[in-house]
Amino acid sequence: MKAKVKRSTRRVKASVKTRAASRTKVMQAALKALRTEGFAGTSARAIGRVGGFPPGLIYYYFDSLEVLLLAAIDMTSSARLARYGEALAKANSVAEAIEVSSTLYREDVQSGHVAAVQELIAGASSSRGLRTEISRRIDPWIELAEAQISRFVDRSPSGALLPVHSIAQLVVAMYVGLETIAHLDRERLKVEDLFGAGMLLAPAIDDLLGKQDGTR
Amino acid sequence: MKAKVKRSTRRVKASVKTRAASRTKVMQAALKALRTEGFAGTSARAIGRVGGFPPGLIYYYFDSLEVLLLAAIDMTSSARLARYGEALAKANSVAEAIEVSSTLYREDVQSGHVAAVQELIAGASSSRGLRTEISRRIDPWIELAEAQISRFVDRSPSGALLPVHSIAQLVVAMYVGLETIAHLDRERLKVEDLFGAGMLLAPAIDDLLGKQDGTR
Structure with a gap:
């Protein structure tokens, strides 16, 4: 009897694990379809083809394509948010923060994260509900930017006067805009060069923040 | 004979004028359709309905919907580019330039210019050709930003060291990003507030540029 319960618990645990893995597989196929087929081409059929499973599996885990x-x-x-938060926490200056962001952005592009997000933002344009959902998902990025900017600004006594939340929104907007422009034509806008320019400007910002605290 | 020629010239001129007005009417209907129906809903039929003309008229003036x-x-x-160029030329500081941009941006939103552009950028996602065409159209805006930034930077001797072209690309990216985020949910991101924040920051930038030329 005891052995039987153990075995059945193990079986349930295994099935939960399989279920989670299968659900993840469906989500990964959806991301790949967004990247390769674009939002307009990301049908249940396309996701199934990309992932090598019957399209019906989608509806076993998700109520609709939009939910998926x-x-x-x-x-x-x-x-990505966890990765940015962790890496940025180690940056000790605006210059270092830009350098770290540059590396992470390259990862975003290479992994296809940027392409998938851009396709979803573009596709959201045609759906009011999707637009609101996407919009809500920008907030944690603004919070992350705000926390990071605060770290540098709080060092200077006049930092309290700076509109940190607005600056964070502007930084995230710049990021979104760069991704949009780069997604239009990756040859025309070299985002890597722009991070380089940011690094040229950073010492002046660090200087400004440093100067404000009167230690120089 | 002479009178006849004059009259026919007048008639040709009038027909050229009518033709141009009719072509403009088709373009205005296309913009309105983008705003009200979204990119996905902007069919020849929808444009005709919005403009009150037979959809076939589109193909009398334009080879395809994409060309229109x-x-x-x-x-x-x-x-808009002419309006921005003219208004910004009168700004004598970064603070004034941001104030002018704030007013012009409000015009862009109210006239529906932002909505139409955003819909086209979103729609471009599904068409490689359209993506490249839209991307090319961002260049004049980067040039405008570059010319304006140069005016302020050139005042300081160390201005030559600043990556003005990259800064211009970052400013335009920020603009595009703000429009994208605002288009997702106009309630969530108050772009007007961000211009206010920019105006708070501007004196520091003006100060920095002023300080570099050693006149202070």
């Missing part, structure tokens, strides 16, 4: 796409973006975004 | 949409965006963009 949002869950998939949440999965990749929360992973 | 690009011509329509060119029409509104070149008007």
Whole structure:
């Protein structure tokens, strides 16, 4: 009897694990479809073809295609958000923060994260509900930017006067804009060069923030 | 004979004028359709309905819907570009330039220019050709930003060291990003507040540029 319960618990645990893995597989296929087929081409059929499973599997885990796409973006975004937060926490100056962001942005492009997000933003244009959901998902990025900017600004006594929340919104907007422009034509805008320019400007900002605290 | 020639010239001139007005009417209807129906809903039929003309009229003036949409965006963009150039030329500091931009941006939102551009950028995602065309159309805005930034930077001797072209690209990216985020949910991001924040920051930038030329 005891052995039987143990075995059945193990079986349930294994099935939960399989279920989670299968659900993740569907979300990964959705992201890949967004990247390769674009939003307009990301049908249940296309996702199934990309992932090598019957399209019906989607509806076993998700109520609709829209719910799947949002869950998939949440999965990749929360992973990226954690990675940015961790890496940026180690930066000790604006210059270092830009350098770290440059590396992470390259990862975003290479992994296809940027392409998937851009396709979803573009596709959201045609759906009021999707637009609101995407919009809500920008907030954690603004919070992250705000926390990071605060770290540098709080060092100077006049930092309290700076509109940190607005600056964070502007930084995130710049990021979104860069991704949009780069997604239009990756040859025309070299985002890597822009991070280089940012690094040229950073010492002046660091200087300004440093000067404000009167230690120089 | 002479009178006949005069009259026929007048008639040709009048017909050229009518033709241009009719072509403009088609472009204006296309912009309105982009705003009200979204990119996905902007069919020849929808444009005709919005403008009150038979959809076939579109193909009398334009080879395809894509050609019409690009011509329509060119029409509104070149008007806005001229307006920005003229107004910004009168700004004598970064603070004034941001104040002017704030007013012009409000015009862009109210006239529906932002909405039409955003819909076209979103729609471009599904068409490689459209993406490249839209991307090319961002260049004049980067040039405008570069010319304006140069005016302020050139005042300081160390200005030559600043990556003005990259800064211009970052400013335009920020603008595009703000429009994208605002288009997702106009309640969530108050772009007007961000211009206010920019105006708070501007004196520091003006100060920095002023300080560099050693006159203070």
